[in-house]
């Protein structure tokens with residue numbers, strides 16, 4: 001995978017999570033155990049070493065005792081420890097174990113994506129997407145792997161917004177084939193089910209099949225969390241849409257496999273880091289940017305033309321409302337409402353920032369964009385999902 005450049009200390013974006021004495025050195029002063037802003041890390045991890053395994057077994061016992069999510073607040077000693085300088089120097093060498101944050105609990109697709117992106121990594125579960133971003137910013141982990149779009153369900157808007165709010169860099173992408181199963185407690189049959197729990201994206205990807213089964217959908221934080229909930233509560237009327245792996249972890253039966261509405265169900269995940277990678281031209285690269293434009297006829301057309309005229313292929317465009325911007329002046333509004341809403345445009349294109357065409361295109365775009373940020377330039381995942 002792509003190597004990082006030198007790992008200079010970062011300043012956390014939000015002063016609430018910055019130690020005032022930190023002097024910008026994350027090792028000397030950041031205290032991850034003192035949780036602020038209500039950060040919850042799931043304490044279980046994919047233990048592979050002996051000590052990790054012992055820890056994982058202990059945590060499993062605790063989880064069995066309690067049907068509720070086990071969080072750092074409940075047991076501070078099991079919080080992920082800050083990286084040591086020795087670990088950091090190891091990170092530069094091939095095959096070292098990176099700590100990679102993902103959203104969800106064990107058995108989530110995001111965990112598989114993290115392991116696909118970084119094969120020897122220690123996948124660190126986080127309750128929310130924001131937590132995963134913050135875990136990287138606070139040097140608790142090295143990377144985050146987060147879903148950004150799915151071939152059936154479309155964009156994961158929350159992560160687009162978080163990409164802008166946080167200052168992490170996209171350092172890679174990984175595509176994962178998503179094969180959903182309908183899971184239930186042992187002995188429960190499909191006809192016993194009245195409702196089904198899962199992540200909203202997963203429910204959307206199985207929309208037609210779940211409608212045919214007449215099941216009421218209930219949204220939860222992640223697919224594996226749904227499986228865990230069904231198992232721990234011994235639910236008889238509810239199933240979960242989750243992975244085969246989640247069925248094994250939580251001891252559920254697989255009532256149906258491949259229940260996604262289309263067999264080609266692929267989610268694209270982004271790999272995020274504190275430092276950007278140095279873009280190359282030795283292999284296919286992609287670049288992700290976000291920009292805003294003045295309101296006016298043809299502005300978006302003009303913006304996209306900077307790529308077309310240089311023969312740069314766009315692979316994705318997403319628009320999101322520009323939040324927290326003051327509403328337009330009264331001259332611009334009709335009956336007290338703004339005449340238009342300001343938008344941000346997220347664009348992915350097939351070129352490296354090391355490519356002169358990309359540099360010229362962005363130079364051109366800057367001439368009339370009101371805001372422009374490069375989110376990352378990274379090797380494209382053109383392999384089989």
Ligand SMILES: O=C(O)C(=O)C[C@]1(C(=O)O)C=C[C@@H](O)C=C1
Pocket residue numbers: 103104107108109110111147150156178199201202221222223224267
């Ligand atoms: O809930 C999970 O298992 C996740 O990893 C999240 C997620 C998503 O947010 O899109 C990831 C892949 C699938 O598309 C469904 C759910």
